[in-house]
Amino acid sequence: MHQFRFECQPGCTACCETEGEVRLTSEDIRRASAFLGIPSEVFVSTYTTGAGTLSGLRCPFLGPNGCAIHPAKPTQCRLYPFWPEIVETRQAWHRTVRTCPGIGKGPLIQIADAVAIAAGMKEAFPDSYVQEPAPSPSRKRRMRNPASF
Numbered sequence: 001m002h003q004f005r006f007e008c009q010p011g012c013t014a015c016c017e018t019e020g021e022v023r024l025t026s027e028d029i030r031r032a033s034a035f036l037g038i039p040s041e042v043f044v045s046t047y048t049t050g051a052g053t054l055s056g057l058r059c060p061f062l063g064p065n066g067c068a069i070h071p072a073k074p075t076q077c078r079l080y081p082f083w084p085e086i087v088e089t090r091q092a093w094h095r096t097v098r099t100c101p102g103i104g105k106g107p108l109i110q111i112a113d114a115v116a117i118a119a120g121m122k123e124a125f126p127d128s129y130v131q132e133p134a135p136s137p138s139r140k141r142r143m144r145n146p147a148s149f
C-alpha cells in the first residue's frame, strides 16, 4: 500500500481526549497567545506546566465545541496522525486506524507525503527524535519503509 485516505472528521475530538502530553514549541506558544489575545507569559503560567507542555490530564482547550484554539492549535495537534512514531511503524499505524475515524476517508494521500508531513514533528521536537544507531539485524523488524504498510 502506497497511499491511504485521510480527512479529519468534523465534530471528532478522539485524539484530543487521548491521555497524554501536548508538547509546545515556542512558536506554538506565540501563536496560541496571540489567538487568545494574552501575553505569552500569561499563557505559559495559565495553561502550561512550565516545562513545555499543556497542563492537566485533559487538554485545557478541549471544550464541548472542540478545540478552543483550533486556528492556532499546537504543532503536534495540527500534524496528527502524521507523527513519525505512527507513520513509520506498521503496528502504531494499525493501532491509530482503530482510534482515528478520519483514516480511510477523504482524499488520497501518498505515504511519502505523510512521511514528509511527519518530518515537521522532528523539526519541532528534535530532542524527541534522536537519530537511532544503525539497526542490528534483530531490530530490522521495526518497519522503516512506510511504503510497505
Ligand code: SF4
Pocket (backbone or CB within 6 Å): 007, 008, 009, 012, 013, 014, 015, 016, 080, 081, 099, 100, 101, 102, 103
Ligand atoms: S481522531 Fe482523527 S478524525 Fe478525530 S479529530 Fe483526531 S485526527 Fe481528526
Ligand code: SF4
Pocket (backbone or CB within 6 Å): 015, 016, 022, 059, 060, 061, 062, 063, 066, 067, 068, 069, 070, 073, 074, 077
Ligand atoms: S490544543 Fe486543541 S487540538 Fe490540541 S489536544 Fe487540545 S483541544 Fe485538541
